Amino acid sequence: MRKWIDLFLFYATVIIVVSGVVLYIMPHGRVAYFTGWRFLGIDKDGWTNLHVIFGILMVIVAVWHIIVNFKPLKHYLTKKESIYAALITIIISAGTVAGVQPFKSVSDLEEYIKNSWEVSKTEIPIAHGELLTLKKFCLELDIPLNEAIKKLKEKGIQFKQDETLKEIAAKNNTTPDKIYEIIKKNSSQNSTLILKSGVGRMKLEEFCKKNNYDLDRVSKILKAKGINFSKNQTLKDIATANNLTPADIVNILQKAR
Known part of the structure; x- marks a missing residue:
């Protein structure tokens, strides 16, 4: 029984550590979604799902581990080390929530790494604009729909007006930001709208x-x-x-x- 528990915990820990590191360093969601960002062939949702599923699995196995080893654990809880461990946990939790150093530096480093990706320099006109239909997207950015349709057809892009940019991009084996590059205005794009993201x-x-x-x-x-x-x-x-x-x-x- 304990052999199974140890093996499950080991493999779940490996997946959680790897997916956790990827989620820590990946571009912000608005950028990852709009640019179709991937790492090792897996997109943001894929890495998030891996982290969540194996996190749940680890919780289940951890509870199983506690039940199987409850007697020695109960003994440990009566020791002074238990108090120290609890205090350290509380201090780290409180410091993280309060955003004080050195815990804040971890968040600052995450922000720096996320913004250092080349795709983070991509123009994101609207947060999660990839979820808007072509018609709605053009309306939000004051792009004439007929001009957008003409430009897409000239590039051989297959689409429907009621499809989202994400769906259009997937259908044409490209990314939402590439679709935006085709249809956006050149010099007349309203700069204040860019500030939304x-x-x-x-x-x-x-x-x-x-x-x-x-x-x-x-x-x-x-x-x-x-x-x-x-x-x-x-x-x-x-x-x-x-x-x-x-x-x-x-x-x-x-x-x-």
Whole structure:
């Protein structure tokens, strides 16, 4: 019995560790889905499902392990080491939730790695736009539907207006971002719509640089509004500290144009 438990725990642990590392380093969901990102031939959903299924399996086997080894475990729980282990667990949990160092550095490293992927530089006009139908997608981005249809036909893309970009991409053995590249406007694309995706994770200085905002002017506007901030803070952190949303901050910053 214990041999089976040990073997199941070992293999489940291997899968959970590998899938956990992949989920830790993979691009953000909006990027992974829109660009059709894959690792070892498996997409984001595949890795997530692996992690969840084997996580559940590990819980089942762990409960089984506790039942089989309950007597020695009961003995361990009465020792002082049990108190120390519980305290360490509580400290790590509280530190992680509170976002304090050194636990925050783990999240910061994750963010850095996710943003370092080449696909993370891909223009994502709308978060999870791949789930919108072609008609709805064009409507959201103010792209004339007839022009989009014409461009797709010129490229030999097979599609229906009521199909999502994800479905169109799969049918044509490509990715949603490639479909967007075909149908998007060139120079007239509304830049404010681009800000819908992932803007909250951008630092204020990075946001200004990327969108050609004058940082000094932005700083004056934010101070005039009584908003506390640092150029190294993300828009999400600035918004949270001032009881606002990232969208509120963006709307204020647009005045700095």
